[in-house]
Amino acid sequence: MSAAGLPLETPRSARTRSRTNFELYSWLFMRVSGLVLIFLVLGHLFIMNILDGGVQRINFAFVAGRWSSPFWQVWDLLMLWLAQLHGGNGLRTIINDYAERDSTRLLLKAVLYASVVLILFTGTLVIFTFDPNIG
Amino acid sequence: MRDAPAAPRVPAGTLYRGREGMWSWVAQRITGALTFFFLFAHVLDTALVRVSPAAYDSVIATYKNPVVNLLEVGLVGAVLYHALNGLRVTAVDFWAKGPRYQRQMLWAIVVIWLLVMVPGVYFMLEHTVATLFGSSS
Numbered sequence: 001m002s003a004a005g006l007p008l009e010t011p012r013s014a015r016t017r018s019r020t021n022f023e024l025y026s027w028l029f030m031r032v033s034g035l036v037l038i039f040l041v042l043g044h045l046f047i048m049n050i051l052d053g054g055v056q057r058i059n060f061a062f063v064a065g066r067w068s069s070p071f072w073q074v075w076d077l078l079m080l081w082l083a084q085l086h087g088g089n090g091l092r093t094i095i096n097d098y099a100e101r102d103s104t105r106l107l108l109k110a111v112l113y114a115s116v117v118l119i120l121f122t123g124t125l126v127i128f129t130f131d132p133n134i135g
Numbered sequence: 136m137r138d139a140p141a142a143p144r145v146p147a148g149t150l151y152r153g154r155e156g157m158w159s160w161v162a163q164r165i166t167g168a169l170t171f172f173f174l175f176a177h178v179l180d181t182a183l184v185r186v187s188p189a190a191y192d193s194v195i196a197t198y199k200n201p202v203v204n205l206l207e208v209g210l211v212g213a214v215l216y217h218a219l220n221g222l223r224v225t226a227v228d229f230w231a232k233g234p235r236y237q238r239q240m241l242w243a244i245v246v247i248w249l250l251v252m253v254p255g256v257y258f259m260l261e262h263t264v265a266t267l268f269g270s271s272s
Contacts (some may be wrong), residue, residue, distance in 0.1 A: 012150065031228065034221045042218060045211050050258045055198045055207065060188035063181075080178065087171035094164060115175060123178045126185050135187035 012097035026089055033086045040079040064132035073127055080123040088116040155241045163220050166213040173210055201263045208259050212252055219244035 049055055066072040091112050099105040151157050183191040197203055223240045227233035233240075 031221075031225045034218075034225070038218045038222070041214060045214060049207060049211060050255055054259055054262065055195075055204070056262045058195055058198070060184060060191045063184050063191070083174055087167065087174060090164075090167045091171055094168060119175060119178045122182050126182045130184060134185070135189065 030086060030089060033082045037079070037082050037086060040075060041083065044075075044079060064130075067127070067130050068132065077124065077127050080127070081120065084116050084120050084123075088112060155238045159220055159223070159241050163217060163224070166217040170210070170214055170217065199262075201267060204260065204263045208256055211255060211259065212248075215248055215251060215255075216244075219248055 048058065067076075092109060095105055095108045095112065099108055180194045180197075181191075183194050198207065220241070223237065223244055226240060227237050
């Protein structure tokens, strides 16, 4: 394997020239966001699935209790954004690697970006407008 | 002048090399993609807290079902592998000796994964097992 010029961001794709450093920042973002997500997501999974009875104790009142604290609001908001951007960027790489026709790539990425926007919008809206006295 | 030794040949059109390096990468893609699809559903089910307590509680009841509980164990296992292998990949990228020890690091994270998953699975399935097979209420 030659050391120079192997495009690690899309290891299955043909080499192309690019005028920007977007893929460099994308590669760096995956490592930095991944490091933060290790604490946020593994902490979330531990609290929700393992600690103190796990998923059996979760209901509306449990969520209301957590989101009464700005600490957990910020935790969940940060986790939502980092996980969506990290996962969306990962799926973008996978699409670039395996979808060989231009039209297929375009369609799959359009669906991907639409779902990322939908989830970020819905999740952010819910965290900011949560009402413990609803219904 | 003699030709330089030929580079090792790879099958045309592929970079796949097999062994630990390739399979850990394949598993990273699969666990990452599955987690992304789960996250899509999970943000939408959590959004039901904005509809009504009853709507949220009824969708959360799905998570407490024994079969879905098993799927959650799979999700936790997939996310934990993805996290640990992500640390390994970062070490390969940024640590000078990372590429040399990538194989040892894979087996190290497999051991850590098992050490975390054994008690984790116990606590995750405790209620389900007690409900399905336990004699006490």
